[in-house]
């Protein structure tokens with residue numbers, strides 16, 4: 001790998017470790033990738049991130065082939081990472097986790113409605129839950145791409161969540177934000193049916209996010 005690719009591999013590994021230390025993932029369940037020239041770099045399958053080095057990260061080409069120099073097999077979920085980069089040119093990094101509150105909602109087939117204005121940070125008035133399909137399949141990837149329409153995050157039925165951002169730090173920040181919202185929504189549901197903001201108000205919030213840059217536009 002080139003120096004630039006080595007740096008990116010280190011960043012992917014650091015982000016995977018950070019995902020665990022900040023409490024949105026456990027063990028090697030989740031995975032992280034970042035776009036690079038000609039493809040993307042992704043965490044390996046079935047390895048504890050604490051035991052990995054940057055050399056264990058795997059480069060996958062834009063055509064879906066694993067680099068001949070790779071020492072490990074890529075994450076079993078490499079396919080949806082690949083398809084997100086192909087479908088969404090603004091995606092620079094992808095974070096996938098089985099974080100507890102997002103997964104609890106997803107196991108009930110629920111997305112996140114407009115119960116809080118910050119839901120708009122992900123690009124729409126709600127966050128969808130992708131239909132269930134077996135892990136690692138094209139069917140799952142297709143369901144995710146569909147649920148991500150107009151948004152940079154979705155839940156995954158009976159599975160977890162996936163988020164993309166402009167780079168690895170941004171994707172991790174958004175994943176933490178989504179898990180926080182899922183926890184808040186879960187707590188609201190303990191009090192009864194959630195009270196939702198109107199579509200008109202969510203449109204206003206999205207317009208303000210677009211204008212107010214740094215904290216606003218989910219990809220900006």
Ligand SMILES: [Zn+2]
Pocket residue numbers: 029030077096097098135159160
């Ligand atoms: Zn998973």
